[in-house]
Amino acid sequence: MTALDQQLGAELDALRDARTYKRFLTLQSRQGAVVQMEGRGEVIVLSSNNYLGLAGHPEVVRAGIEGLERYGAGTASVRFICGTFEPHLALERALADLSGTEAALTYVSCWNANEACIPSLTDETTVILTDELNHASLIDAIRLSRPASKVIYPHSDMAALREGLEAAPRGSRKLVVTDGVFSMEGDLAKLPEIVELAREHDAVVVVDDSHGVGVLGETGRGTVEHFGLLGEVDVITGTLGKALGGAAGGYVAASEEVCDVLAQRSRPQLFSNALPPTVACSALRSIELMLEQPELLRRLRENIRVFRELLADAGYAPLDGEAAIVPIIVGQTAEAMALSARLLDEGVFVTGFGFPVVPEGTARVRVQMSAALEQEHLDRAIDAFRRVRPE
Ligand SMILES: Cc1ncc(COP(=O)(O)O)c(C=O)c1O
Incomplete structure (x- = not known):
């Protein structure tokens, strides 16, 4: 030994x-x-995070099998090197529509999506404001980003968030990063206040809604829909490993520009294989089932x-x-x-x-x-x- x-x-x-x-x-x-x-x-x-019970749903399983039969096991490479399958694009369109954003980009996990997104949106001026109870993947993503400064505000303390925003240097880029549903507490981010504060201070809001999508909002679009804020949140990240089929996989939903920059620059996109087509197909069927049923x-x-x-x-x-x-x-x-x-x-x-x-x-x-x-x-x-x- x-x-x-x-x-x-x-x-x-x-x-x-x-x-x-x-x-x-x-x-x-x-x-x-x-x-x-x-x-x-x-x-x-x-x-389990199998919130909608879709992980074993016959149609979700069938969609995965059909994807496997048609496209094989995977891209055997990174998307920009060796191709994107049609189901990736169909899934990304569905995720953007679901999130109320222009575009979406998938990753092999939401952990990856967070680690891709936050460093790519951070420049040398960026101040990141983050809830102390955010998920570990956001915490690690922020560490990787090495922002100019970081404010960890007490859980859902909007006065502390306001203070942090007010103290940020003029002209700095500001990212407010929060879980939509906090994974260990089960409570919701105060998104209406967060969005309002961000608007006042010209900050970008990033919400990880892994536990909100498929649970909250009239049609299951998550915390953002629950608060009537579809179209108002700049960046939403989420997982395909919970309500949306339960396999694995994650995504960033945001503007065309954000998603394109992530496709161009984010390291988990550039240096890691694409989501397997089986998963893309079963996740897409899960979204359809949630909306149809x-x-x-x-x-x-x-x-x-x-x-x-x-x-x-x-x-x-x-x-x-x-x-x-x-x-x-x-x-x-x-x-x-x-x-x-x-x-x-x-x-x-x-x-x-x-x-x-x-x-x-x-x-x-x-x-x-x-x-x-x-x-x-x-x-x-x-x-x-x-x-x-x-x-
Ligand atoms: C809030 C939150 N973000 C991200 C993740 C990671 O998701 P994935 O399993 O897709 O990497 C989880 C999973 O536990 C989570 O709860």
């Missing part, structure tokens, strides 16, 4: 001792309301409402919110992991999160609702929550 292995082994032992070591659980069926889990049998899924969104929203009520009746007090994320704070990381393990013993799959994903002392189990869940699943799940409720 090398010295490095020994050091890393000690770090892993420390995680095990603290009972915060994460294990991968193996699924033997499609993602859905229930899955077959190796060694466990059937479990109810309350921790509004009952998917209705069912998701009804499930969110009903499960929040059931949790309250069972003595739990999740954080408030309108999105599909329902976090139940339990305190210490080991407690969250233990609650999640007890729920799994009861046949309910819901993940516990602790430090460093969330601040020390605010560990939680994060319930996520899906349109795939039927009342029977919610009832069985809540029975399990009742049985394991900590004192």
Whole structure:
């Protein structure tokens, strides 16, 4: 064993001792309301981002198979070197329409999209203003951007954002970067105020709406639609790995100029393979299904409402919110992991999160609702929550 292995082994032992070591659980069926889990049998899924239940939808699967048959496994290269498939363009058109922007550009993940977008929009004058609870991909993207300065404002603190904007040097480029739905809290960015402040100060708004699209807004267009701001947000990034099919992939939706600059300059676009056509085809079908079948969104929203009520009746007090994320704070990381393990013993799959994903002392189990869940699943799940409720 090398010295490095020994050091890393000690770090892993420390995680095990603290009972915060994460294990991968193996699924033997499609993602859905229930899955077959190796060694466990059937479990109810309350921790996937499969918000609209489309990950295993027959038409989404069929679209992927047709894409695979027609276009093969992939571009075998970067798009500018070796071609773009038709489904990339069709998907990007659909994503732009969905986002209320002129254009969109896809990446192999939203992590990549964020790491592509923010550094490409940052010049030597840029001040980046970022919510302290933004997703890790935005945090890393901002680190990579090396802006002239950075203001990390307290969560959704609009006075602090205003102060940061006022303090930015004259003539500097200003980017206000926020999650649409905060992934660990489930609350929404104060987008109307953010957009207004940005207008006052001539700043650019960048919203990562990975947890908003396919959940919020009358037609599922996300946080931006929820607040009636379609067409008012400069740059929207999102994932194809959650509501929109659940495979993987991400995008930036913005003006023609922004998307073209990203195509020309962003490193994850220039130095990494294109989204596989299977994914492009299944994501496109997912968008179509969401727009064609509004009952998917209705069912998701009804499930969110009903499960929040059931949790309250069972003595739990999740954080408030309108999105599909329902976090139940339990305190210490080991407690969250233990609650999640007890729920799994009861046949309910819901993940516990602790430090460093969330601040020390605010560990939680994060319930996520899906349109795939039927009342029977919610009832069985809540029975399990009742049985394991900590004192
Ligand atoms: C807010 C947010 N942004 C970006 C990502 C990354 O998305 P992807 O899995 O497409 O890289 C996630 C996924 O967890 C997320 O929650």
